[in-house]
Amino acid sequence: MPIDAAKALAAEPRSGEIRWERRDVQLYHLGIGAGRPATDPDELRYTLETRLHVLPSFATVAGAGSPGVIGGLSMPGIDVDLAKVLHGGQSLTLHRPIPPAGTATATSRIAAVYDKGKAAVLVMRTDVADADGPLWTNDAQIFVRGEGGWGGDRGPSTRLDPPAGEPDRTVERPVREDQALLYRLSGDYNPLHADPEFAKLAGFDRPILHGLCTYGMTLKAVVDTLLGGDVSRVRSYTTRFAGVVYPGETLRIRMWRGDGRVRVAVSAAEREDAPVLADTIVGHL
Numbered sequence: 001m002p003i004d005a006a007k008a009l010a011a012e013p014r015s016g017e018i019r020w021e022r023r024d025v026q027l028y029h030l031g032i033g034a035g036r037p038a039t040d041p042d043e044l045r046y047t048l049e050t051r052l053h054v055l056p057s058f059a060t061v062a063g064a065g066s067p068g069v070i071g072g073l074s075m076p077g078i079d080v081d082l083a084k085v086l087h088g089g090q091s092l093t094l095h096r097p098i099p100p101a102g103t104a105t106a107t108s109r110i111a112a113v114y115d116k117g118k119a120a121v122l123v124m125r126t127d128v129a130d131a132d133g134p135l136w137t138n139d140a141q142i143f144v145r146g147e148g149g150w151g152g153d154r155g156p157s158t159r160l161d162p163p164a165g166e167p168d169r170t171v172e173r174p175v176r177e178d179q180a181l182l183y184r185l186s187g188d189y190n191p192l193h194a195d196p197e198f199a200k201l202a203g204f205d206r207p208i209l210h211g212l213c214t215y216g217m218t219l220k221a222v223v224d225t226l227l228g229g230d231v232s233r234v235r236s237y238t239t240r241f242a243g244v245v246y247p248g249e250t251l252r253i254r255m256w257r258g259d260g261r262v263r264v265a266v267s268a269a270e271r272e273d274a275p276v277l278a279d280t281i282v283g284h285l
Helices: 005-008 020-031 043-046 056-060 068-072 179-186 196-201 212-225
Strands: 014-020 086-093 101-115 119-130 133-145 170-175 234-241 249-258 261-268 272-285
Touching: 005 101, 020 043, 020 056, 020 179, 020 212, 056 086, 056 133, 056 212, 056 234, 086 101, 086 212, 170 212, 179 212, 212 234, 212 249, 212 261, 212 272
Parallel strands: none
Antiparallel strands: 014 101, 086 133, 086 234, 101 119, 119 133, 170 249, 234 272, 249 261, 261 272
């Protein structure tokens, strides 16, 4: 069996130093569509170094390393075909606001291996801390087709009941034609998001947007629309990747207010609201 669950779970965590500067934060923000209009005071908080705050989803690229879905595939006990792998979901817990520049230690491990029958799900957990203590915890859910069926724990269900009633807010966010080319400069150079020939081999008409770019665009919309532009209010952010986005499309982002949280659903407006992000919750102060 290509996935040895016991070996993966027992493996020693991997630790390494990560660094980021204001430039990295600014580039990430531009990669998720910040800076439009360029002179808007609210947008300058994302783009101007003297006012810079950090959108929490920056945690997924801090240190310019490859995303957790790639790191998880190189852990002991994991030997799978990359063509069978999907980034199924992402969860982020903030322990305190992310500074605009810093040095920290990132410690990664396989936190769970679930047997879904026709597939396996790996949870790659990364804990990041600096000299002042914990900063954030990232969980990447890695879905591997054809690798289940060994009789292991099925794990919890991540599917939620649909939000009740009409959304409190609906906004639309255009995706630039070059959005994926900008976003990949933050560290995810998968050719699926840039090379038309590679995209065709993967079964797509053209390159698709990074799921984590949509993830960042969505969080920014929630912060700017319902949290008064205050990134420090975000405490957690969870989503399930339900479909693809093509550069040049428009994200339709629906938001439902709750007690200390916002439920979100994201779809592709031009494709009859095809689902993009589902089971999405932003926890906040």
